[in-house]
Amino acid sequence: MSDQDRSPNPEQDAAQKQAEEVAREAVEQARADEVEAAPEEASGRDPEAELAALRDELAQARKALGEADLRAQAEIQNMRRRVERDVEAAHKYALEKFAAEVITVADSLERALTSLDADNEALAPAREGTELTLKVLLDVFGRFNIAQIDPKGETFNPEQHEAMAMVPQPEAAPNSVIDVLEKGYTLNGRLLRPARVVVARAE
Template identity: 40%
Template sequence: MTDDIRPDAPQTVDAPAAEAAADDRVAALEAEVAGLKDQLLRTLAEMENLRRRTEREVADTRSYAVAGFARDMLQVGDNLSRALQVLPADARDGASPAVIALLEGVEMTERELLKAFEKHGVRKIDPVGEKFDPNFHQAMFEVPNPEVPNGTVVQVVQSGFVIGERVLRPAMVGVGRGGPKAAPAAEATEPKVDRTV
């Protein structure tokens, strides 16, 4: 008789060693599953963050895409405004019907331009009476005025404009000085927006 093992003969296996090997294999597979699950969760979180960031960038692009064009068009609006200021009010009373019609046409054009700005999210800011805010205003000069608190905008030289939450052009203003100290603001407020258009 030989010591060869026949394939159909029952074999004896060390049961504790086989059980330990199976436990090791299960533990390794559980660790691999936990690692893959963590990797999946991180990938899903990254994808969600990417989706949100992309949505925000698309919204910003939509909101601010007209900024360059609007900035250029502000010069047109300024010229229309200057054209209306050339003729004093008392000269308008004695002006010919043709001149009055021309002035009315320029006024209507200026109003339509401001409406078009408003339609595309460009708003005019009117800071008279507000506390000077360097984020929205550019101080051109100081005006001695003891009747208003220090740092109050008392005159607007050139209107400012915002698009969305961004300043398109700061308002050029004269700031009062010599009055009582301004009370500290509890919170920063958004500039007053001229909605007369």
């Protein structure tokens, strides 16, 4: 073969290159079309439907989150109220055990007054001293919201009174308190000790 037969033909080479370029562009375009069509074919829905579904899910998630936040806030508020009530009760009734012991001192002073003969002049100073001591003690009780229950003449109340006996008493109304053996006490309205009483009953 001569050198002339082996020499390239410029026109033939250009045509071949142009054909290869057109083929390459066609392949790339086909691949691009496949990529664009793949999501739609895979999902089976158009992009608008997908976007609407995502927006709906987002709205539901926000709603659920808002409800959970409201529930959490309500629970925190309830817990705060419970703690405040517990603290208030602790302050109000911190002296409950101490008060239950101290009221026995008032009982002793009242029994002492009962035993001192009011007609005996020799016992007058002792009686006056005991009365003054009892008055000072009851004033202290008042400052700490400790109140006496002295229900003589009142209707028997099982929530505040303890019946020690029931006796017939024609002059008194049935179920009324005719005698108080031991006065009761409350602390801030809470019963410390019921009044121990004698109750009238019908004949």
